[in-house]
Amino acid sequence: MWLRYGPHVADTSLRRNLTVSAALGLLLVPGCHSAEQSLPYAEAIQFSPDTLEKLVTRTVAVQDDHSTVSYRYPILGESHPLTAEIRTGMAERQTAFLEELPDHGSPELVQDVELLAASEDVIGARTTALTSGVRGAGTETSTLWYDAGTGEVLPWTSLFRDEGSLEAAHLAVAQVLKDGYQLSVDQMPGLLGEIATRAEADPDSVSAVASEPAASPEAHPEENGEEAGTDGAAPTAGDADLTDPEQAWEAAERWAASPLADLAFSTAGGLAVRLDPSDVPSAGRVSEVLLPVEPEETEEVLSELGYHARSAAVGANSDPEDFPLDGTLTAEGSSLDCERLKCVALTFDDGPGEHTEELLDHLGEYDARATFYVMGSLVGEFPEIVERTHAEGHEMGNHTWKHDDLTTLSAEGVAEDLKRTDEAIQEVTGVAPPTLRPPYGAMNSTVSDATEHPIILWDVDTMDWQNRDTGAVAKHALDESKPGSVVLFHDIHKSTVDAIPDVLEGMHAEGFHFVTVSEIFGEDGLKPGQPHTDARVD
The missing domain is CATH 3.20.20.370 (Glycoside hydrolase/deacetylase)
Structure with a gap:
């Protein structure tokens, strides 16, 4: 379903200088949460490719005596890099699923794609893979981002400037858990707890986002169709430069356990970060927890691609009527990378x-x-x-x-x-x-x-x-x-x-x-x- 919203668009000129010391100060202050206070919630922007009239999708189901596999994906153009990467990833999961089938039952693998953003500059896609009837059954998700300027398919880490920015984003999510869900640092799941614990124990061990603004108040000319400048803090010494595709992919492997690997942009213009409800006991009986990172919290952490992606998600180009496709972009062409597949x-x-x-x-x-x-x-x-x-x-x-x-x-x-x-x-x-x-x-x-x-x-x-x-x-x-x-x-x-x-x-x-x-x-x-x-x- 397409999540529509009114004329409000996040003010991307808002600036908030997030330093580790400031973030730690917040983390160390006990949260106040009255019984009447609603839990923090983000509305994630994600929509079915079927909502875009000009976009062709392909649905396939194969059923035999032993199993059922099905998948749906968008065809973005003949041999389009994002289509090829999505399909190859689906094929890898299908092979792994079929190679580990049990001798009994009716195992099933269902894979689907939703879009997270769509413009002439950036396309974001989220793949879900649901397995049943096999060991370790459940849901697996992954996200990919296509940069039309370079023709590269990139991981979620490329939305951030450097690994210091990743840490700052994790601290922002940890703060939401502290204030909104009354979780102590040692109750926070996975990497969120590890980073928050390290920051609490030793502030110097966590890289800080630069205390000076990354750009002028008109901070991100690329959102107005202009080329981005080179102003802004350089990557922290020793950090990966996540604007470099190779380093971004390496960082994605290092940060594979991060909840930010399944992030989307929110209708408010910030981030929507998914957590499993079992990791947030006070969330109640819900299917997923979507934590908000407010727009001003993201100003110093997003890369140029991140700003383009946010604009594609919440800006005018994310209207289905304006999705940039024409009749030449319906042929599928080659969509599998056989160097990675059987x-x-x-x-x-x-x-x-x-x-x-x-x-x-x-x-x-x-x-x-x-x-x-x-x-x-x-x-x-x-x-x-x-x-x-x-x-x-x-x-x-x-x-x-x-x-x-x-x-x-x-x-x-x-x-x-x-x-x-x-x-x-x-x-x-x-x-x-x-x-x-x-x-x-x-x-x-x-x-x-x-x-x-x-x-x-x-x-x-x-x-x-x-x-x-x-x-x-x-x-x-x-x-x-x-x-x-x-x-x-x-x-x-x-x-x-x-x-x-x-x-x-x-x-x-x-x-x-x-x-x-x-x-x-x-x-x-x-x-x-x-x-x-x-x-x-x-």
Whole structure:
């Protein structure tokens, strides 16, 4: 649900110089909390991607005899870095879930994404993963921030200037627990308690935020569309500079247990920090505790990206009507990083044919992407099948016009054959095939020199062209495939198509993800005219 609010927007020029000594002074003063006083609460800004009319979302559910996995995510543009990072993170959790399934029950993994901010400058996303029926079942959350200026996907720590700022933010949250919930320092959970305890015992052990303002009263010109200046306190000596992406990611690992890892901006213009109710006994019977860090408390701790993110969350650009998308940003493109995942590329030669649509149905049940090496002479016979194959996210490859051995042709003959096939595929799909598979895997220097297509072979030959035994084909594929494998099938054989459900079920249960040839090799993994058999790293 979109959290709407009135014309009030946080006054970002408010300044409050938070020093550790000031924060400690507050922490050491016993809080006063009358029975009538309401508990402090923040209204977090977060909303479903479905509320944005121009934004395409994709929902997938795969159910088999052993488990159910489902996920939904926004498609922010073709191969958009944030979409790719969200999807890859979801895929990593799915693999871990499937690899640890119990022998009984009906385990389930449900993953979803909400947006925390959306503008031309910054997009924030929060992923939730809910597991049931497995050991350690529960809810896991993570947040990511996309900086359009740099094209980087960044962790929550990048919203802060340095680690001194992180400590100050934790002390601000600790103060809310002290004043609003009557928790003593030793009752505070996790890092909040550790930082507050250290600050109470030894003020010098906690880095202070600079006592001088970080900028002029017009502090953050970037919120008015201007480039931010370089005024402001430098990172504390020895601290990580969280404006550097690499250092921000390293800091996110060090601070992984922080409740700020699941922060959002509040409708008041400050921060909303989530805690588990079990960590706040006086919170009552609630599903989550959302602690407010007031806007003035954040003035000296946010980075430039943090100010952009706050503006995106509470400013005019966060209105759904103004979300910056157009019709060119609906194609998904590559969205999985196979260097981090168990990926496999299923490839099908010699079609399209009478069994191809049944094969597409099987693939759809597992949200499996595949690559089809089609013959140009058949594209015109089955244009609807080719169009459907492309529309469902599969990749089309060039398998020559009519399956000639390319090594028997001249350079001109090779070039003409491939060009003719490319044009036939592009006429139906609108996209030229990115790769070539020569019939029989036959190639020589003449073939290599005559094409700009990367040449795709295979490392797993199911021998389905020779052995029409459905069980044997499935077993061979399951036994021989490794992460990074390219598996050869032929969809002109009914026995092969009948084997695919068992192949998909078996590989899915092992945590594999089914991707196209282009996805498994990655953006820089394919070289024109060069043969490639697999993307395995073993």
